[in-house]
Amino acid sequence: MLGRASKRLMSTRVLKIAQGIDKNRVNSLGYETRKNLLNEINAANADPSVKAIVIAGSDHSSAFSAGADITEFNASGEFQSPSLHDLIETLESVQKPTVAAIKGVALGGGLELALACKYRVSDPRAKVGLPEVLLGIIPGAGGTQRLPRLSSVKFALDTITSGRMIKAKEAFDNNVLDGIAPDGQSVEEFASSFALSSASNSAEDLAARNLSTRSVSGDTSTNDAMCDAAKEKLPQPHMGGEAVHGAVDAIKASYESGKSFEECIETEMSIFMDLLANSAQGRARRHAFFAERIATGLPRGAPKPTSPLPNKVGVIGAGTMGAGIATCFLRAGYDVTLVDVNAEGLARGEKIVQVNLSQDVKRGRATQERADKNLSMMKTDTSLTGLSEVDMVVEAVFENMDLKKKIFKELDGIVAPHTILCTNTSTLDIDEIGGVVKDSSRTMGMHFFSPANVMKLVENVHSKHTSEQTISDVTAHTKKIGKIGVLVGNCDGFVGNRMVAPYTGEAAFCVEEGAGVGDVDSAIVDLGCAIGPFTMGDIAGNDIGYLIRQEKGWADGGAPAGLRYTDIPDNIVKDLGRIGQKAGKGWYDYDPKIGKGRVPMHSEEVETWLEKARGEGVLFEDKDLVERSLFPLVNEGFKILEEGICARPEHIDIIYIYGYGWPVWRGGPMYWADKQVGLEHVLKTTERYYEKYGGSEWWQPSQLLVDLVKEGKSVYKWANDKSKSKL
């Protein structure tokens, strides 16, 4: 005999998005999926025994749906029929209760599909969102029209222009969801009951298209004021804001008086299509989306990471960096042992961790309970012997080769044979550090960016000794702690800092030739970068750069004959003590009362000093400053690829987006050079400057760049061809 619940389920049909298309891990709404789902919706609608329809994610995926299939996007904007639009229109026209049962994520077109159902319910841990602007487009399947009708113009503005993920509770509070399944009950079962208990309601009244935006969101003038205020705060269209401005325009259409729902949808569609076809920002953003997945994935043919991933980690060095790294592991639920040479150092480190975790609570990223639990997983020790049981060590003492080697040697006699030994360094030779232990295959570099508890990027540096299994495991650990881990090879400065050296070096030459410090920085910021080279120097510490040049033997008159060298960056430290933000003065002045002492302000002292050092200032064109600073950086990127220091240009793009404030809407420096500037122009300019400034180290064109221009080939195509030839 059937129980009551089973009888109810019998008259509800559950349609699973992308069921059977196992390669579609996120239930994206590609052609096959749209076609199948449309057929199933039509069949269920036509079947009189079906009283209600539930739309759910497939069994093989943890998502409801990640939205439109981004790989189908192309400049023509042509989608194979049935389009997502057709699917959604059909679903909304069904005259039976329809319920979206959301588990995991419902994003973009996935949420738009759900918004076309009469009801939406979710698992308590589900998240929904319309992240299209992050891909340089706007929701193009009704999202900008149905969301404000169901919730409010205010909520739609916030969520659509930020692209953020919304937790189930917030979505419920804003009428996006109609119910949240109790913990322990399957969302499909909850949705089926929901559908049948709502079967008597008039389905037609519930369709989002039939709701009036004005009735839920206030009058037109209030909405207009909100939209205008939102636009004021958004980045300008030419500075990465094309999509967000388009999104506000589409939301505006949702409350325009006298406009039918179909006309509103037409407005949305025309903005969507225009961005898809014409926005270079959008193409760059979509490149960055896939580049991130390529750059953070395991190398082709790599072994699977150890499973389950062990979770006891030791961090050596309780300074700001070590404590920041310990925070990252604690947040991800690891057992952490923090080691420093003395109790005071440890107490200071513990305090930093505590502050970091309490900031998570203040910013709403963790509950107090969670932060307390994470903190309770930390042990401290003043001896390396405290690390005898850990599975991985991240050494984060200061940059000194002898000290790091001593620590690795000592660890060799303490840790278990499976323990992975990582060193956090931005400059030192990983081959040499790892070379001192018996089994160097378990050694690797992890270059965290400062502050480690905030910055997402980690350059995972393999040495000549590192085994494939160690690479896989470190990659998995990096992912688990929520970082963007990019695999790179061992060389001076690895990838990011190696490319920075010619950039800051050439910027200094521009200043020596008469450019203003602020002019160089502004030219780079106007391109979209977060900061320019001189602000970067002030943040990193001009004394650090000076020290590195001293160690190389170049500072204080030691530069080799024939090498172009300017001592201005050395002398600003030696003569003026302007070591950077930490001293309140560097290339700029800083006032502790303004922006926590981090806002760069023009310095009269620097200007007067520069005039004495190099003469009157000269006006440079912004374009020249950009090319002089960034082409050597890009040229170095080609040399890095040529040497095999990293596998693909996407790795460099992602390092720069996450580690150096490169604008995502310019897709990364290699993408910018390849797709926006053009390699031929990069090469010609580089050759011209090589002739003019041949004495600089960095103007010699990379052979790879020369070859690509000769063949008329993109660097991405080169990388694809190279990886195919390895199969």
Ligand SMILES: C[C@H](O)CC(=O)SCCNC(=O)CCNC(=O)[C@H](O)C(C)(C)COP(=O)(O)OP(=O)(O)OC[C@H]1O[C@@H](n2cnc3c(N)ncnc32)[C@H](O)[C@@H]1OP(=O)(O)O
């Ligand atoms: C008309 C509409 O309005 C337009 C749209 O819908 S545009 C699409 C809007 N949706 C999005 O932006 C969501 C994009 N996806 C994501 O944010 C994340 O992938 C996710 C949160 C869904 C899952 O994250 P996570 O579990 O870490 O898996 P992740 O590695 O990112 O993705 C798994 C695979 O699915 C792919 N994928 C994810 N979303 C995709 C999508 N919408 N289309 C095509 N492929 C997608 C990824 O490229 C990756 O492929 P790979 O294994 O070959 O590298």
